[in-house]
Amino acid sequence: MKQGKQVLLSCLLGSIFVTAQNKQILYDFTEIPQALMINPGMSTDFQWYAGIPVLSGISLQAGSSGLTVNDLFADDGVDFNVKVREQAIYGMDIRDELSGAYQVELLNGGFRGRNRDNFYSFGIYNEGDAIGYWFKDYAILAFEGNADQLGRRFDLGHLKTRGEMLNVFHFGINKRVNGALTLGGRAKIYSSAFNFSSTNNKGYFVTNEGQNNLLANTIDADLELRSSGLNEIEDALDNDSSLLPGILTRRLFFGGDLGLGIDLGFTYKLNKQTVLTGSLLDLGFIYSSTDVKNYTVKGSATVEGVEVILPDAFSSTNDDFWQNLVDEVEALVPYGTNSNSYIYFRPTKLFGSIRYNWGEASNPNMDCDCNYMVSKRKDYTKYANGAGGQLYMINRPRGPQAALTAFYMRRFGRAMALKTTYTVDKFSWSNIGLGLNLQVGPVNIHVMADNLLAYGNLADSHYSSFQLGLNIISWGAK
Amino acid sequence: MKNKILLSAFFVIAFYSCIERQNFDQYDDLEIIPTVEASILYIESPERLLNEIPGQDFYSQDYNFDGFSEDVFSERVLDGFIFYEIENTTSKEMEATVEFLDEGGNTLDTQYFHIDPAPTPLVQLQVAYGTGRSIEIIKNTSSIKVSVRNLGDNSSVSSLPDPKIIFRSSGKFRLRLK
Numbered sequence: 001m002k003q004g005k006q007v008l009l010s011c012l013l014g015s016i017f018v019t020a021q022n023k024q025i026l027y028d029f030t031e032i033p034q035a036l037m038i039n040p041g042m043s044t045d046f047q048w049y050a051g052i053p054v055l056s057g058i059s060l061q062a063g064s065s066g067l068t069v070n071d072l073f074a075d076d077g078v079d080f081n082v083k084v085r086e087q088a089i090y091g092m093d094i095r096d097e098l099s100g101a102y103q104v105e106l107l108n109g110g111f112r113g114r115n116r117d118n119f120y121s122f123g124i125y126n127e128g129d130a131i132g133y134w135f136k137d138y139a140i141l142a143f144e145g146n147a148d149q150l151g152r153r154f155d156l157g158h159l160k161t162r163g164e165m166l167n168v169f170h171f172g173i174n175k176r177v178n179g180a181l182t183l184g185g186r187a188k189i190y191s192s193a194f195n196f197s198s199t200n201n202k203g204y205f206v207t208n209e210g211q212n213n214l215l216a217n218t219i220d221a222d223l224e225l226r227s228s229g230l231n232e233i234e235d236a237l238d239n240d241s242s243l244l245p246g247i248l249t250r251r252l253f254f255g256g257d258l259g260l261g262i263d264l265g266f267t268y269k270l271n272k273q274t275v276l277t278g279s280l281l282d283l284g285f286i287y288s289s290t291d292v293k294n295y296t297v298k299g300s301a302t303v304e305g306v307e308v309i310l311p312d313a314f315s316s317t318n319d320d321f322w323q324n325l326v327d328e329v330e331a332l333v334p335y336g337t338n339s340n341s342y343i344y345f346r347p348t349k350l351f352g353s354i355r356y357n358w359g360e361a362s363n364p365n366m367d368c369d370c371n372y373m374v375s376k377r378k379d380y381t382k383y384a385n386g387a388g389g390q391l392y393m394i395n396r397p398r399g400p401q402a403a404l405t406a407f408y409m410r411r412f413g414r415a416m417a418l419k420t421t422y423t424v425d426k427f428s429w430s431n432i433g434l435g436l437n438l439q440v441g442p443v444n445i446h447v448m449a450d451n452l453l454a455y456g457n458l459a460d461s462h463y464s465s466f467q468l469g470l471n472i473i474s475w476g477a478k
Numbered sequence: 479m480k481n482k483i484l485l486s487a488f489f490v491i492a493f494y495s496c497i498e499r500q501n502f503d504q505y506d507d508l509e510i511i512p513t514v515e516a517s518i519l520y521i522e523s524p525e526r527l528l529n530e531i532p533g534q535d536f537y538s539q540d541y542n543f544d545g546f547s548e549d550v551f552s553e554r555v556l557d558g559f560i561f562y563e564i565e566n567t568t569s570k571e572m573e574a575t576v577e578f579l580d581e582g583g584n585t586l587d588t589q590y591f592h593i594d595p596a597p598t599p600l601v602q603l604q605v606a607y608g609t610g611r612s613i614e615i616i617k618n619t620s621s622i623k624v625s626v627r628n629l630g631d632n633s634s635v636s637s638l639p640d641p642k643i644i645f646r647s648s649g650k651f652r653l654r655l656k
Binding site: 069070074075079080084141142144145147148210213215216217303304305306308309310317321322456457458459 | 508650
């Protein structure tokens with residue numbers, strides 16, 4: 001039982017905090033309806049599909065770029081404090097992060113329009129993500145203190161974190177413009193359950209030789225943590241956790257902060273066998289006005305202890321010099337809270353790919369509607385092999401993060417397709433992923449996982465992700 | 479047949495994951511013990527004032543100092559040092575006494591300083607608590623009483639510019655945060 005808990009904890013710590021929503025295996029996997037969600041302009045020949053509610057698309061991703069569970073908790077006989085000091089405190093950089101994301105489709109469907117060049121998709125999905133960068137100077141200050149560090153500025157800007165949970169209601173149009181170009185767009189309404197962010201912090205803490213006394217401690221801070229929706233949740237957790245599902249449900253279905261966004265995408269066939277794709281996702285914002293509570297610390301103060309200058313101090317012998325000092329610092333560096341509404345932007349993602357196809361064409365010139373994968377059009381021909389490269393970028397608090405992927409895709413008739421990827425990003429240079437799509441009768445199943453080489457010891461993985469989906473496919477024509 | 483082999487391979491890979499033995503009990507061994515330092519009390523007086531106040535009892539004042547007794551400090555402090563520095567550029571020989579008092583005004587610790595008239599080097603002293611005197615003194619200190627006795631006269635004037643008696647102090651302590 002204990003071992004089971006340890007395995008569970010390893011999995012959670014080792015993989016829940018992952019990178020950031022790169023779905024490199026799913027991207028442009030044209031057999032899978034969910035691939036439309038990351039490129040609304042994907043070349044598609046579906047007649048219609050219906051995702052199994054909750055099971056049509058589930059994805060979990062987690063990453064820790066600087067540290068693994070194994071780095072700290074390996075049963076290797078090394079003093080834990082040494083490991084923390086070497087691997088975490090001084091081993092990680094401020095660009096190292098812990099991050100995680102999940103997505104669960106609640107509803108997803110799509111159908112071809114009266115104009116057969118148009119394909120419409122719609123649905124609702126729930127997602128959450130969080131990221132926290134390594135707050136290095138805060139950690140050093142906590143572990144080492146400020147003693148014997150004269151002149152060293154501890155950067156308060158090292159605190160950078162954000163996170164959110166929301167439902168996304170979406171409707172997308174995929175339009176085949178001509179034999180070479182397919183465009184797509186998706187409108188989104190965001191309904192946020194909660195969000196928090198603290199990303200624009202500035203300031204420092206430093207200890208110098210004092211002008212009068214031996215030491216002078218100076219803080220110059222401009223810190224802010226913005227949050228929406230957390231107070232009510234915290235109250236529910238403290239007082240009556242049975243209220244929590246109701247609170248979350250209400251907020252996730254238009255009872256919380258609302259926002260708007262769009263996805264854009266395209267597929268362009270450079271020639272019969274070479275395909276270029278791109279998409280821009282979650283170009284949008286959310287207006288936070290529900291249960292907002294923001295925390296601020298702003299100001300500057302230098303303290304050299306209680307200072308008594310005679311004879312001036314003779315006139316204030318009854319004063320409480322200590323309390324005066326505390327009051328003075330609090331006035332100079334006030335801690336405040338407010339409930340000001342604010343707008344925050346979604347983490348926008350960019351995908352791009354180029355693919356070369358070759359080999360046996362799986363459905364050339366088919367003229368039937370016996371399967372949603374079967375098209376009358378030559379331009380939907382699927383080849384047995386495809387290989388290429390993909391680019392992924394996401395907007396993060398410390399600037400854009402990128403990942404490069406090389407992939408190979410293999411189709412085995414209409415029943416099965418495999419895609420394997422090799423991805424390089426800040427988390428790993430040895431990330432090999434594998435995705436499988438199966439068409440079993442009317443049922444479409446896909447399963448994907450990456451960073452497979454790390455599966456030898458999951459606890460030593462910097463990154464892992466897992467996706468699966470289940471869709472029902474109509475065999476008849478629309 | 480080929481598909482069956484590939485399918486089997488996929489699931490073998492998918493389920494072959496494992497986790498090397500981890501020992502999460504190590505977290506209990508984690509020690510977070512920073513050493514913090516800051517100034518405590520600074521007092522200065524010009525020689526003019528020493529001449530204006532007749533007799534030996536020049537100055538005595540009890541300063542509230544809650545820094546040590548705050549829970550965040552007193553419940554975590556392990557050991558540390560108090561540093562004193564006295565600079566005398568006056569013509570007076572003096573004696574200073576620093577007392578740490580608890581909430582009831584009882585003296586927990588006393589430190590005497592003898593200060594020669596200028597020119598004299600800085601008087602510097604480092605007092606250890608936890609490894610020397612009891613750390614309980616620090617934990618229970620609620621105020622600091624400083625007394626200065628003028629052992630010289632009330633008329634002489636130092637030849638040094640802007641003559642003063644200056645008392646400086648700081649603390650450096652280890653705290654156990656975990």
